[in-house]
Every structure is written in C-alpha cells, then in structure tokens.
Amino acid sequence: MSLSHEQTINHYLESYKAFEKSLNGDSSLPIHSLRDEAITRFAEMGFPTKTDEEWRFTNVSEIAAKRFEIPTLGAGFPEREAKTEKFVFEDLKGPRLVFINGIFAKNLSRLTQSGSDVIVKQLSSALSEHPDLVSAHLGRYISSGVNGFAALSLAFMRDGLFLSVPDGVVLEDAIQVLFVSTEAESEIATYPRNLMIVGSNCRVSIVESYVCIADDSYFTNAVTEIVVGENSVVEHDKFQNESVNAFHIAATHIHQAAHSNYVSNSIAVGGRLVRNDITAVLDAERSECTLNGLSVATGNQLIDNHTTIDHAKANCQSHELYKAVLDGNARGVFNGKIFVRKDAQKTDAKQTNQTLLLSDDATIDTKPQLEIFADDVKCTHGATVGQLDSDQLFYLRTRGIPESKARDILTFAFASDVVSRVKLDALRDQLEAFVHAKLDASRRTNGS
Amino acid sequence: MLKVKNLHASVEGNEILRGIDLEVSAGEVHAIMGPNGSGKSTLAQVLAGRDTYEVTRGEIFLNGKNLLELDPEERAHEGLFLAFQYPVEIPGVTNTYFLKAALNAIRKSRGQDELDAIDFLALVKERMKIVELDQSLLNRPVNEGFSGGEKKRNEIFQMAVLDPMLAVLDETDSGLDIDALRIVADGVNRLRRKDNATIVVTHYQRLLNYIVPDFVHVLVEGRIVKSGGKELALELEEKGYDWIRNGSETTQPAGIG
Ligand SMILES: Nc1ncnc2c1ncn2[C@@H]1O[C@H](COP(=O)(O)OP(=O)(O)O)[C@@H](O)[C@H]1O
Ligand SMILES: [Mg+2]
Numbered sequence: 115m116s117l118s119h120e121q122t123i124n125h126y127l128e129s130y131k132a133f134e135k136s137l138n139g140d141s142s143l144p145i146h147s148l149r150d151e152a153i154t155r156f157a158e159m160g161f162p163t164k165t166d167e168e169w170r171f172t173n174v175s176e177i178a179a180k181r182f183e184i185p186t187l188g189a190g191f192p193e194r195e196a197k198t199e200k201f202v203f204e205d206l207k208g209p210r211l212v213f214i215n216g217i218f219a220k221n222l223s224r225l226t227q228s229g230s231d232v233i234v235k236q237l238s239s240a241l242s243e244h245p246d247l248v249s250a251h252l253g254r255y256i257s258s259g260v261n262g263f264a265a266l267s268l269a270f271m272r273d274g275l276f277l278s279v280p281d282g283v284v285l286e287d288a289i290q291v292l293f294v295s296t297e298a299e300s301e302i303a304t305y306p307r308n309l310m311i312v313g314s315n316c317r318v319s320i321v322e323s324y325v326c327i328a329d330d331s332y333f334t335n336a337v338t339e340i341v342v343g344e345n346s347v348v349e350h351d352k353f354q355n356e357s358v359n360a361f362h363i364a365a366t367h368i369h370q371a372a373h374s375n376y377v378s379n380s381i382a383v384g385g386r387l388v389r390n391d392i393t394a395v396l397d398a399e400r401s402e403c404t405l406n407g408l409s410v411a412t413g414n415q416l417i418d419n420h421t422t423i424d425h426a427k428a429n430c431q432s433h434e435l436y437k438a439v440l441d442g443n444a445r446g447v448f449n450g451k452i453f454v455r456k457d458a459q460k461t462d463a464k465q466t467n468q469t470l471l472l473s474d475d476a477t478i479d480t481k482p483q484l485e486i487f488a489d490d491v492k493c494t495h496g497a498t499v500g501q502l503d504s505d506q507l508f509y510l511r512t513r514g515i516p517e518s519k520a521r522d523i524l525t526f527a528f529a530s531d532v533v534s535r536v537k538l539d540a541l542r543d544q545l546e547a548f549v550h551a552k553l554d555a556s557r558r559t560n561g562s
Numbered sequence: 563m564l565k566v567k568n569l570h571a572s573v574e575g576n577e578i579l580r581g582i583d584l585e586v587s588a589g590e591v592h593a594i595m596g597p598n599g600s601g602k603s604t605l606a607q608v609l610a611g612r613d614t615y616e617v618t619r620g621e622i623f624l625n626g627k628n629l630l631e632l633d634p635e636e637r638a639h640e641g642l643f644l645a646f647q648y649p650v651e652i653p654g655v656t657n658t659y660f661l662k663a664a665l666n667a668i669r670k671s672r673g674q675d676e677l678d679a680i681d682f683l684a685l686v687k688e689r690m691k692i693v694e695l696d697q698s699l700l701n702r703p704v705n706e707g708f709s710g711g712e713k714k715r716n717e718i719f720q721m722a723v724l725d726p727m728l729a730v731l732d733e734t735d736s737g738l739d740i741d742a743l744r745i746v747a748d749g750v751n752r753l754r755r756k757d758n759a760t761i762v763v764t765h766y767q768r769l770l771n772y773i774v775p776d777f778v779h780v781l782v783e784g785r786i787v788k789s790g791g792k793e794l795a796l797e798l799e800e801k802g803y804d805w806i807r808n809g810s811e812t813t814q815p816a817g818i819g
Contacts, residue, residue, distance in 0.1 A: 505650050506650055506652050508610075508612055508613075508634060508650075509646070509649070509650035509652065510652070510660070510663075510664075511611075511633065511634035511635045511638070512610045512611070512634050512635075512637075512638055512643075512644050513635075513638055513660070513661075513664035513667075513720065513724065514635050514638035514639055514664050514665075514667040514668040514671065514724070515635060515663050515664050515667050516635050516667060517633065517635065519663065519667065520635075523655055523659075523660070523663065524652070524655070526654075527652065527653060527654025527655045527703075528654065530654055531653070531654055534654075
C-alpha cells in the first residue's frame, strides 16, 4: 500500500486537481496563482528526507507513503459538530472559529462583529473580501520553497483563521481557533492556514488548538503566519492533542516590529509524529519574544520542536523554555536556533531545554544552535536531561505520600512550570487538567 | 515504641552505623549527640527508610512493626516522622498542596476520611501558630527560596500537622537564631504527649536547654558510646567530644526500656 516517491507526487497532483475543482469560482481569484506555484514546488521537492539536516531526527517517510485524501463534507456533519462541542474552551468568551476535518463548523463558531474595524473571519472569506490585505502577507513569511510541507500548505490553502487588528485596539477577549479531526471516510489531510495581522499598539490573545474525537490516522499540515506591529503585545497559546495515530506538522512564523512583545506557549500532548517549527524574526529594535513549550509523549509518539529566533536588529530580547516529559518508547527532539545578525548588538537571548525521562526506553535529541555575528551580546543556553530527583521523591514519601503519587506530583510540577505561564486563567486551568489527564493515562499504560 | 537492635548500615561498602542499640518509649524525649560525621543523620535517614543506605545487620521495630520491611511512606503511616537536617526544595509544588496530599495519604492508610479543603485549612491555620509560621509560606513551593530558619520551621510545622507517634528531629536547631530556636523548641514541647515520643539529633547542647531530654546518647563513629540523663549533655558541652573518645568506656544505656 505504501507509495513510492513518484506515486506520492502524483497522488498530490491528482488531489490538487480535485481540490481546484472544489474551489469553484475561487480558483479564478488572483491569489490562486500562489497555489499553482506551490504545487509545482511540491512536485519538484517532495517531502523532506532524513538526509535533510532539518529532518535528521524525524523521519516523515510514513507520511509520504500514505494516500491522504482531501476531506469532503460528507454525511453526518451535524453529528460531528455535536461531538466537537466539548472541545471548545467555553470559558473563553471571545470570537471563535471551529473547523471539523478542515470544514468550517458554523454552529460552533462565533463571529461577533465587535463594531471596531477588527476582522475575525474564515480565511476563505478573506481571500475574496480582503484580497489586498491577504496577498500582502499570505505566504510572505513562510516560503513554499522551505520544504514540501510548506509547499503543500500553500497549494491546499483554503481555510483557517484570518485576523486583522487595526492600530490601537486592545482585544479584551481571546480569539479561539479550534481544529478537530475525526471520523472521516478515509485517511484525510487537512491544511489549516491561519493569518494574523496585528497593527501597532494592540493587545491580542489567540488560542489555537488541534484535537480529535477518535484514534484515527490522519495528517494535519498547519501553517500560521503572525505579524506583530509596533508596541503590540500578542500572546499565542497552542494546544495540540491530536490522535495518537495522527501526523501533525505545523509551522508558525512570527514577524515582529519595534517594541513588540510576542509570547508563545505551545503545549503538545497528542499525535504519533509531531513537528512544530516556530520561527520568530525580531526585525526591529527593542522587540521581545518568549517561546515556551511543553511536550508530553508516551507509547511510540515522537514530538519534535524546532525553534528559530532571528535577532535581526539590536537591543532585542528572547526567552525560551522548552520542556518534555517522555515515557514509554516516546522520542523527543528539540532544536533551538538563535541567530544574532551583525547589526543585532545588545541582544539578550536565553534558551533552556529540560527533559524528564520517565522510562529507560524514552529518548531525546536536543541541540542548541547559536549563530552569532555580533560581538556585544548576551546569549545563554542550557539543556538538561534527567529522571525524577531521588531526594525529592524520598522527601515526599517520608511524609506518607505513596511512591506513585509522589512521582505524579513531581512530574506534574515539572510540566506545570510551562502551563503556568499561560496568562488566560480559564484556559490555564483546563490545560493543566489536560496535561494531568495525559500524564495519568501515560502512567497507566507504562505502569511506572 | 521504638526498638533498634544491633543496627549496621553501609553506603557503597563503607560501614557507617556499626551496631546501634536504642529503645524509646512513649512519652520520652531522647537526644542523640555526636561530633560531625559520626552517623547521626545516617541513623535518622535509615529510620525513615532511605535506600541509599544498605542495612547489613540488625532490626528496627516501631510499635511491633518491622520497619525494615516497610517503604518510607508506610513508615510514615505507622507514625514515623523525620525532620530533615537539609529539607528538600520542591519547585512547582505548593506547601499546602503537599501537606494536604501527605495528611490525606496518612489518614487514608488508617481508614480515616480524607479532609476536605475547608477542614484542612482550619487545621493548617491552627498548627501554623505552633511555630509562628508566616502565612505567605503556605502557598509557596515547598522550601523553595526559604531561608534556613524558615525551612526548619516548616519541618516542625509539617510535624504539627501530621501528628506523628515518633518524631526524629535532625539538627533542627542549626540555622536558627535564638528567638527562632525558642519558638521551634516551644512548638516541639507543645506537641509532646504521653503517647508520642521524640528523638532530637543535635551536634550542640544548645537546643537541649529548651527541649529537655529524658535520655542522652552519644554517637561516635557509628556506635552509641555513652548514654545517660540530661546532665550528660552538659558534661559533653563542658568537656567536648574528645572526653568521650579518649578513654571513657562504653556504658550501658541506663533506665531505658
Ligand atoms: N550518601 C552517602 N554517601 C557516602 N558517604 C556518606 C553518605 N551519607 C553519609 N556518609 C558518610 O557517613 C558518615 C556519617 O555521616 P552523617 O550521618 O551525615 O554524620 P552526622 O550527621 O553525624 O554529621 C560521614 O563520613 C559521611 O561522609
Ligand atoms: Mg547530620
């Protein structure tokens, strides 16, 4: 059943033809040329292989070998909507967009018109309604030439969150975008595509999540582009709890203006093979970027986080804390690139990567990658890999706490160090509950 | 209550405890004194079940239960409590969360209902007074960033909440200024009852002015070389440990059992 390289390319070319047809009139929009170019790129490149330095630890040949289909609306959408309801973060009162198998779920979404000039809508609508705004940004930050995933994302680009916040707007409520994959007729591929353009002097929170209802095998190929204007503050929380048989490949690109502040909290507990690429470009002075990440993996899961912080201009700060809890045969990858360009004097960059291995068979490949071309900078990085601390375990046990519970307490404390950085109270509590549930499930299967 | 017989313990092949005999009855306070490195903390840790130390010979019984067959948590369920010489910092776990988990685990092991949040807080508020623990320490991670004195108070506060049968206090006086020492010692005295017992491990006699022991044992090189009443502590203070090391033959523990 597995496809050869040529068959893979042909499969996606055929899919693309069917996809174009399904776009109906939308394929005549000028922006469609981006898709055409991207599919051509994909046909040239295919998927990355292990000889590609960026993909050395993460073998995606399984994705290439499968015949993922474009989802169709199909029957039973209302039933799926009903099942999806529980994944919505109800305590977040702001606008929200929900997609099920890539298809917009109107009944679960809430697109309030706030009266201001803030635009929150489906990308598919924005393509025709705000063509200039979209084409000024879409695909400008993540080039389809980067790799086959970026190319496919642009080729099959259709829907996701489109957000445009004009200068000087403070959004009280977080914006939520939820992608649910489930119970499709076949193994499907979806291409969530988010574009967020935040003007100057704004304050915005975004919650992006990926969840599933059943243990299906499917492929999520998500790309998010975020532009942060001068003096603006953006908090971006991502929660990924895909099926343990799913492939989740995501790239996020953040482009920051002067005095801007971007914070990402990325929490990944699901997926069979997960790759998160986050790239932040600090493209003007006195901008600040914080990337926090937590992976919790067990069984045969692989969670790969690649971060890049590009200090392009002087006087910028970046802080990075990535943690992983690995049990069973799980594998983790962390690659943290920090570029400090020639002009980026007085850069202050700090990177920390900590891994807790709960089993002897779990492994982590961790690699800091600092490339510094300026001389007056402060860059620190540190990576630790370890087990639970025996002094701490003993201390808890002498107080009567059973060993298994003591392990849970310490493991959760390690993980909550990241979750506690989520500023939205309502979300943080729920994320803590999810992480707890995941750790519990992991302990039950691994009996540790 | 506690019976230790001919206890030998080693770490990495080095014998540290070389035959300890000790009996503690309900209502008593015993002091274990000795120079640095004599094995006081090792004895305390072995009692609590630290697996770094291998018990090569001997036995430990607490109220008839063979402690050497029990895990550290089971020993706590039997009523043993160790106040650490170096309390461990646990980032990310608040003091209250930790104590509630501990208390409820102990209650559960005894077939008692778990305390709900309200009852637990009421208990905590009351027991905090015993060591005048600062309220703000409750919601901070266990011992993280606590001063030396705060850590020691926190140990006795935990003791006050968990209400053990036998408390072993390992150098609880170190790191305390004189006022704090008095408060902590007062706390320990207030927790004394006819049906519980305390072992005070200390290098200095100072603490024993406040927690007056019924018996004093001198530990040197992994053995109890001398036992006596509270006056032995004063004698040691006066003459130093060399007085014991040089010559005085081992005397049998008197009046114990
Ligand atoms: N975990 C350990 N590993 C190696 N040596 C140890 C360990 N614990 C204690 N020791 C040694 O055992 C001896 C007694 O130590 P300890 O019990 O801490 O003494 P005290 O508390 O009386 O000062 C010392 O020589 C110490 O170095
Ligand atoms: Mg000691």
